[in-house]
């Protein structure tokens with residue numbers, strides 16, 4: 626009996642060790658270093674839009690006068706906490722991240738859906754920057770759960786444009802990547818700390834950002850609603866690839882056909898490729914091989930962009946890059 630118990634314990638320890646090892650085994654994107662984007666001229670006069678990549682699908686979008694942020698996820702709790710414990714926004718990490726990104730005022734924080742890696746910190750970011758909190762009713766309930774002022778919450782009506790400074794935002798109803806976890810709606814104010822699984826999807830959006838300097842599409846999750854983007858255009862697509870590497874080629878082709886092709890972009894930039902259980906102040910690592918196959922997604926995107934229309938680029942972390950208009954990186958320049 627005792628020997629059996631010891632054997633079971635040893636096996637459990639080995640299993641846990643293997644899991645821990647595999648969850649920290651990250652592939653490398655070094656082969657794609659040449660895709661790194663930089664502004665052609667950060668001081669060029671004229672209308673422009675810059676984008677700062679801050680991990681997952683958190684993007685700071687600015688035209689020099691008005692700033693917007695998608696998601697605003699900075700807490701990035703560690704794996705043990707996400708899988709086994711309860712999570713909550715970390716005010717220090719949020720404050721440090723906003724400072725490092727040079728953020729002061731933001732007009733709106735827009736959550737592309739309500740999973741924790743998108744919307745958990747959105748109200749706190751909006752609170753600190755004077756922003757509106759924009760998203761689904763579920764996102765609104767994440768705001769209500771932390772006492773975010775009701776008058777600064779805007780529940781989006783899909784397809785209805787919203788003007789903010791020189792930007793026009795349109796949320797197009799999309800679909801989450803079909804992993805089947807934490808789907809449904811948050812129907813009551815969600816008070817943290819909570820389980821990661823309490824942050825339910827609440828409806829996923831593709832966000833169109835139009836400006837006189839050009840247009841962006843932010844696709845936070847690798848899913849789609851058939852035909853939803855037909856008749857739309859975007860110069861640059863910020864394409865969520867989370868989970869995409871674990872699907873077959875047919876799924877990837879469908880995703881490309883439904884999200885990239887309809888908007889006919891000049892440039893495609895993958896986002897949501899990083900392991901978001903690691904802090905943002907360390908260099909980003911691609912998602913562990915056990916959970917995703919980021920190199921497979923990158924190989925797919927490389928193949929789809931081999932003809933140069935659209936081109937493929939990667940954004941650095943923390944550094945604003947002009948993607949549209951005056952001084953823009955070549956990726957977004959008219960062909």
Ligand SMILES: [Zn+2]
Pocket residue numbers: 738740801846
């Ligand atoms: Zn999600």
